[in-house]
Amino acid sequence: MSYVNYKGLVIKEINTGEADKIITVLTAEEGKISIAAKNARRAKSSLGAGSQLFAYSDYMLFKGKELYNMSSCQVIEPNYEIRNDIEKLIYCSHILELILDNVQEGEPSEEILQLLLNTLYVISKTNRPLNLVTRVFELRLMSLLGYEPHVISCVNCGKAQDENMYFDFDSSGLICKKCLNPRSRSFLLLPGTVKALKYIMCISPQKLFNFSLSQESIKELGEISKRYIKEHIGKEYRKLDYLKQLKLDG
Ligand SMILES: [Zn+2]
The missing domain is CATH 2.40.50.140 (Nucleic acid-binding proteins)
Known part of the structure; x- marks a missing residue:
C-alpha cells in the first residue's frame, strides 16, 4: 500500500x-x-x-x-471560531463554495491554498471587516484563476491615475474618462477604490489584508467583484444573501 x-x-x-x-x-x-x-x-x-x-x-x-x-x-x-459565529460562517461558506467550484482535482494549487489559509486566519482570529476581507479574497482568487483585471493603468492609453477612473466590464479593467466609451458597461470609481484594486492585485500575499477602506469603497469593490465573478465564472453566488435575511451587512 x-x-x-x-x-x-x-x-x-x-x-x-x-x-x-x-x-x-x-x-x-x-x-x-x-x-x-x-x-x-x-x-x-x-x-x-x-x-x-x-x-x-x-x-x-x-x-x-x-x-x-x-x-x-x-x-x-x-479554525473553530468560524463555526461558532453565524456571520463568519456565512462568509466562509461562500468562500469555500468559490474554491469548490473553481479548483480542479489533480491540479497543484499552492497559491490558492495559501490565499485560503490567510483569508480564514484573518476571519477567524481578527476583527477586520468581513465584507472587505471577502472582497479581497474574491478578487485575488480571480487573479490566481487566470482572470486578473487590468488595474495598474487605463487599459487603452496606459495613463496611471486614481481620479476619474472607471471600471469597464467590456475590457476587464480600468479606463480613464478620455478613453471611456459611453456605451460600454462601466462605472466611475472612487479614488480609494482604484488604490485598493491596485493593492489587492499587486501586493505580496503576506501583506494582502493590511489596509483599511471606506464603506463606500468596500461597496464598490463588492459590486465589481460580484459582477466580475458572474461574467468570468458564469455563476451567481448567493450564500451571502443570508446576511440580508439576518440583517447583517452584505
Ligand atoms: Zn485612457
Whole structure:
C-alpha cells in the first residue's frame, strides 16, 4: 500500500454510513482531493477533529480505488471560531463554495491554498471587516484563476491615475474618462477604490489584508467583484444573501 503525506484544509464534508465521512480537502500538491474517513463521527475517533469543515491538518493517506483513505491526521489549525459565529460562517461558506467550484482535482494549487489559509486566519482570529476581507479574497482568487483585471493603468492609453477612473466590464479593467466609451458597461470609481484594486492585485500575499477602506469603497469593490465573478465564472453566488435575511451587512 502506498502512503502519501499531505497538508490540507477541509472544504466540504459529507456524512456516510453509520459513522463515516467523506471530506473534500484542498491541498497544494493535488488541488481538491476526496478522502474517506472511517468512523470519523464516533466520539473517540482520532480522525474526528481533522474531518471537520475549515480544519487545516497534516494527513497520512493511502490511496484506495477511487478515494484516498485517511490513516491518521494531526490538526494544525481547527479554525473553530468560524463555526461558532453565524456571520463568519456565512462568509466562509461562500468562500469555500468559490474554491469548490473553481479548483480542479489533480491540479497543484499552492497559491490558492495559501490565499485560503490567510483569508480564514484573518476571519477567524481578527476583527477586520468581513465584507472587505471577502472582497479581497474574491478578487485575488480571480487573479490566481487566470482572470486578473487590468488595474495598474487605463487599459487603452496606459495613463496611471486614481481620479476619474472607471471600471469597464467590456475590457476587464480600468479606463480613464478620455478613453471611456459611453456605451460600454462601466462605472466611475472612487479614488480609494482604484488604490485598493491596485493593492489587492499587486501586493505580496503576506501583506494582502493590511489596509483599511471606506464603506463606500468596500461597496464598490463588492459590486465589481460580484459582477466580475458572474461574467468570468458564469455563476451567481448567493450564500451571502443570508446576511440580508439576518440583517447583517452584505
Ligand atoms: Zn485612457
